[in-house]
Amino acid sequence: MELFWHRRDLRLTDNVGLAAAADRGAVAGVFVFDDDVLAHASDVRVRRLLDGLAALRDDYRDRGGDLLVARGDPATVLPELADALDADRVVWNRDYSGLARERDAEVRRALDEAGIEREAHHDAVLHTPDSIRTNAGDPYSVYTYYWRKWTDREKDPPAPTPEAGDLVDADALAAAVESDDGALADGGAATDPVAVGDLPAPDDVGFAEPDADVGPAGTEAARERLDAFLDAAVFSYDAERDYPAREATSRMSAFLKYGEIGVREAYEATEEAMAAAEERVASGNGAAGEGGDAEDEDGPVAAVEEYQQQLAWREFYTQVLYHNPEVVAENYKEYEEEIEWRDDPEEIAAWKRGETGYPIVDAGMRQLREEAFMHNRVRMIVASFLTKDLLADWRHGYEHFRERLADHDTANDNGGWQWAASTGTDAQPYFRIFNPMTQGERYDPEAEYITEYVPELRGLDADLIHGWHELSPTQRANAAPGYPAPIVDHSERREDALAMYKRARGEDPEE
Ligand SMILES: Cc1cc2nc3c(=O)[nH]c(=O)nc-3n(C[C@H](O)[C@H](O)[C@H](O)COP(=O)(O)OP(=O)(O)OC[C@H]3O[C@@H](n4cnc5c(N)ncnc54)[C@H](O)[C@@H]3O)c2cc1C
The missing domain is CATH 3.40.50.620 (HUPs)
Known part of the structure; x- marks a missing residue:
């Protein structure tokens, strides 16, 4: 055996x-x-x-x-x-x-x-971190080029599932653990007892039951979720994925992180969706499937490919971390000077609590607290806010996500944070700074996502919510007395952030 x-x-x-x-x-x-x-x-x-x-x-x-x-x-x-x-x-x-x-x-x-x-x-991963390299033999640091090779490569089919007869049966396992004078069951020379099927409680391994609902687990749940997504929402993924209220993404991240579904199986399922999308186009029916809210901008084929691209992002960041293990703690991109982060503890604490007075940011941080998950667009917004409005080191954000996300994955989390902080491989340029109010207005126009997680703002007009920063103290007190005023002025902080990055780049901050 x-x-x-x-x-x-x-x-x-x-x-x-x-x-x-x-x-x-x-x-x-x-x-x-x-x-x-x-x-x-x-x-x-x-x-x-x-x-x-x-x-x-x-x-x-x-x-x-x-x-x-x-x-x-x-x-x-x-x-x-x-x-x-x-x-x-x-x-x-x-x-x-x-x-x-x-x-x-x-x-x-x-x-x-x-x-x-x-x-x-x-x-x-479908392609090992060493297997996709530039023509010069170096690991890729630009996703687009990586993706081109990744998508062209042949993918392995799913590995076969062991049958009942392939597994050591439960009684034989129990007998083996009990034998040897019970040494294993009692704890071997240097180990704690080995159990058959007995799982510890969180407490037994030094942890508490979390307040957040961590969602479903296991292969069956993963398959159900993926099947439902690939039957409908995937065909409008491209057009819908940025709108957090629409639940248009697959929610596969925790399943993939714990390996409850294999990547070959997941990819093969996307190829079946691709064939269905091609058929739709061929039959002149390019519209989104049942359950999809809108026709995809570039048609269902492009939508399925956009989804496959996300699986490739996961593999891209896996190879970035593999070749650069130091990025866990260091900026990938070197600046001439260290970035002088402001790191105000009170502002960072308000961000963690979801009390910044920027509704979309606070909704995201509260979704994280309640569901141990946050929508991707909102992850980008809250990460930009922490680094470029609060001028706080991305490592504070990474640490917080690491503690709170059920899908925390070192490679993806680090990649996401360094992207937002403009310190990563394929990062957002430092001068691209999200405006949290316009992001909220664009991606949550009716403020449905915001009001789901920020009850203080329920019942208010979406215009009022998206214009929260422009209201007077009296207007805010009348509209939602329990919700804070913005803790910083976005326009001022934007200028401060630009100067901070320019200094680190050795450029004149006044220019
Ligand atoms: C600051 C920040 C932190 C992040 N931290 C994590 C993390 O700890 N773990 C994690 O899995 N993802 C992380 N992401 C990426 C992305 O936000 C999540 O993978 C996605 O929101 C999960 O939801 P989904 O499964 O519905 O995604 P879908 O849109 O349905 O995507 C399908 C799968 O593709 C992969 N994927 C999607 N987007 C990315 C991406 N940008 N980078 C790498 N893989 C991606 C994930 O495995 C995801 O499950 C982070 C992004 C940012 C901006």
Whole structure:
């Protein structure tokens, strides 16, 4: 038998490493709660992880198997467990982030020392971070060029799902863990007890139950969501995706982050949607499908391609982080001088609370607090506001998102923040500064999204909400006494931000 180590691939379907192990004989899956990883976790992500693990365990149980759950250093747990189970090999899928790569190197060493075979597979992305490079052989730092190669490359089909007979059955697992004088079940030499199917509560691993609702988890929920999206909304994705009230995006980010759906499966499903879109165009029916609100600007084919582009952004940022692990803490783009961020603690705290007096910003920050999620357009707006209106270091925002987002992914989150702060690979130019009022007016014209999350503004005319910064104190007090006045003046801060970036670029801020 072989041991499969689940990490960011909480699924049985389209799982390259698991399929390879199952192809050779019986396989048992294990998840290890690693304290080094938990040190970087948050209440929200632990809850989301536990939900994903519960779904994975149920998927094992449905096929007669179960999930082994251990806690400790994987470099200690895995050799011990492989030995106790008499496993021929330990198999996993590669994780490309810096911390994971260090951890995996230690696990490799430990297994080698114990004389246990090991095997790592590519699974998390369609094209590995090393495989798409410029003609000169360098990693890409400009998305458009990366995308052209990414979209032209052949994609692997989904990996086969193990059948019931491919899995070590639950009774055999329990017997193996109990054997060896119960050493594993009681806690081995250096590990906490190994359990069959027993998941800890957040409290057991040092976290609290979050206030936010982290949403559905698991492969079945991921498939349902993707199918529903690809049946209808995808055909108008291009035209609708920027409007947060319309729920026109796929909400796949947390499923992809925890690997509850495979990228090959997701991509194949988009190709089926592409074929349907082409058929619509060929039959002269280019309009959006049922459930889509508007006909897409460039037709359904372009809309599906726009969606595939987002999957490619995910892979683009994965390779940026892989080749530049330092971006987690440093600007990707060098400036001549350090950017002199203002970093006012009270302003940053108001931003986190969603009390800046800029309705679209506050709605986004409150959506984050309530749902552990924020719409992409609004992520861009709140990130621009933090860096270019509050002149606060993007790292404050990244830290806050890291704590609060259920879909937090180091590569995407970092890429998004550095884009907004004009410090990243393919970033927004420093002089492009979102006006939060016009962004709100354009993308939430009826203020539906805003009033969903900012109850103080409910019942007010959208014009009043979008003109909040222009109202007098008396008008504001009459309209919505509980909602704050803008904490900064956007026009003034815009000028301050331009001067801040020019200084960092070694340019004259007066020009
Ligand atoms: C400041 C900032 C922080 C962000 N932090 C994260 C994060 O921690 N995790 C995360 O997955 N995304 C992050 N994003 C990207 C994007 O906002 C989310 O992926 C998207 O909002 C998730 O919603 P969805 O699944 O409905 O997206 P859809 O529009 O349906 O897109 C489908 C999938 O494509 C990927 N994707 C979409 N947009 C991007 C993008 N710009 N960069 C990389 N991948 C993308 C995601 O996996 C997403 O699930 C961030 C963006 C910004 C501006």
